[in-house]
Amino acid sequence: MKILHVTCSPRGEASESYRLSKNIIGFLLKAHPAATVINRVVGGDVLSAIDEPYAISxxxxxxxxxxxxxxxxxALIEELQQADVLVIGTPMHNFTVPSTLKLWIDHVARVRRTFNVGAQGKxxxxxxxxxxxxxxSGGRFSGVTPRQPDFLTPYLKAVLGMIGLHDVNFFSVEGTAMGPDAVAAARHKTGQALQDHFSAYPSVEADDPSNQTLLTP
Ligand SMILES: Cc1cc2nc3c(=O)[nH]c(=O)nc-3n(C[C@H](O)[C@H](O)[C@H](O)COP(=O)(O)O)c2cc1C
Structure with missing residues (x-):
């Protein structure tokens, strides 16, 4: 099994979204110990902007x-096609995904490659x-009293659905700007949600200590 791990925080491995995405991968590896993890860092200026030949295409x-x-x-589409599971770690930036993650999406959501347009739409x-x-996220965007709009989760659902990925599961640590106690409480709550989710998750591969993590350029 291949897990594609896409991360985009400017804070890299020190970031909260990276930490949470690694926790998710930990649960996946418990169920699939022989899985390969491909780390695709798209934060910073790793990806260049799409250009004229791409726009013409x-x-x-x-x-x-x-x-x-x-x-x-x-290359990025090929990497996504070969993955059995996609894990994305992302902060919320201005109510939605960071521009770096949006750029990865611009590379992989491509007409005639990952979606078509016809009489019925896409x-x-x-x-x-x-x-x-x-x-x-620094503040809360879900729950009964969200403090701000959330364009991140509906956007990702829509754009991933457009290319065929409909089984999208969100986990969040919200309120990182509210102090260490709030962060600890948010981490705890999310940890429980992860436990609940993965307690029903089937284990399909025999235990294999040779987990391989590929660090991709
Ligand atoms: C450019 C920028 C925009 C941000 N916009 C939001 C926002 O709209 N809502 C929010 O709750 N937090 C916002 N934040 C705060 C981050 O979401 C928060 O610090 C988060 O925990 C960072 O996650 P990370 O450690 O994974 O990078 C923003 C931070 C930056 C740098």
Whole structure:
């Protein structure tokens, strides 16, 4: 089994969303000890912006070239296609995903590669697979008294659904700006939600101590 781990916080491995996404991967590895984890860091300026050849390739009857950011897009799509599970670690930035994660989405949500457009609208081209999204936010965006709008979870559901990924599971540590007690309480609550979710998760592979983690450039 292959787990694709996409992370985008500017704080890298010190970040709360990275920490939560690693917890999720820990649960997945308990059920699938021989799984391979592919770490795809898209934070900072790792990905360059999509360019003119890419934009032209999105037009109705475009010639397919391998110029510019299309080659990068192909590689990222291939990596996503080969993954059995996708885990995304993301902070909330200005009510939605950081621009770096949006850029990864711009690379993988590509017409004629991961979705088509026709008379019925958009149809997805990827096979469905589980997606786990680990979100960290300074304030609260869910629950009965959210303090702000949430464009992050509906956006990810819509855009991942457009390319065929419908089984999207969100876990969040909210209120990181509210002090250490609030963070500890949020981590605890999310830890319990993870326990509950994965207690029903099937274990499909025999125990294999040779877990392999690939650090991708
Ligand atoms: C540019 C920027 C925008 C942010 N916008 C929001 C926001 O809209 N809502 C919120 O609750 N927190 C916001 N925050 C705070 C982060 O979501 C919070 O610090 C989070 O815990 C960071 O997660 P990380 O450690 O995974 O990077 C923002 C932070 C930055 C840097």
């Amino acid at each position: 999105q037009q109705a009857s475009a010639d397919v070239t391998e110029a510019g950011s299309i080659a990068r897009s192909d 149809t997805s081209l990827l096979q469905d697979r589980p997606v786990y999204v680990a979100v960290s």
